């Protein structure tokens with residue numbers, strides 16, 4: 001079975017094929033009749049151990065638009081609450097013969113672990129601070145549609161990089177497609193291995209934002225900071241929050257992105273999130289299309305040149 005566990009092993013050709021297929025899914029999703037029958041008769045299970053608005057709902061809509069039968073496992077009211085393990089839950093669902101399992105879990109490596117156990121395709125919808133590959137794909141699609149070839153662009157990823165699977169997947173994908181990647185964060189919110197990741201590192205927004213084509217903000221993940229450094233929100237916004245003054249340092253017409261959920265007034269000012277340079281709603285739209293492209297590529301490889 002074919003899986004999407006991370007960006008790590010995808011080539012530029014793989015990525016561009018997925019983005020091209022997603023472009024076609026955007027066109028389909030903008031028509032009144034949005035359904036195809038590509039995955040008719042296939043069964044998709046969404047298994048989300050962590051909260052989600054965008055990822056879970058867009059995977060559900062993507063499956064439905066492809067004609068699949070989609071089941072959302074409600075973890076909060078499942079036997080997980082009685083102590084059932086991740087593997088036992090997954091094997092129980094596996095016995096119902098799904099074709100594809102979408103998993104979000106707080107533990108890095110959870111999706112790869114399931115992929116070894118179950119007899120169907122697995123998609124990583126976010127595993128701890130490790131990877132969130134479909135988020136990186138939808139971000140790349142949003143950027144490509146607005147600005148063209150990524151290899152000509154400089155992209156700044158700003159904020160809580162340490163806890164961010166979104167940042168990690170984006171750094172891998174943007175580097176693979178030849179973009180120049182900067183990260184801007186306080187040193188306390190950078191992972192130790194950041195200097196081995198082919199990025200330019202800045203500790204001040206005023207330096208890192210100069211001349212960039214895209215400003216990608218990250219949510220301050222205070223729920224993952226138990227006992228560690230928890231900055232004061234006021235100070236964080238002053239130093240690292242994206243406001244009009246800081247955005248003016250980026251290239252004219254630079255895109256403003258945020259994967260969501262946003263903390264308005266913490267990492268991004270409301271007038272920027274809702275302003276003319278923001279493509280945050282486009283990112284959400286691209287999310288459905290990218291997830292259609294990924295599931296089609298995994299389950300119906302003929303449609304994607306046999307690659308995933």
Ligand code: CP
Pocket residue numbers: 051052053054055056126135259260261
């Ligand atoms: N961007 C993202 O993963 O959002 P959700 O947590 O709402 O799915």
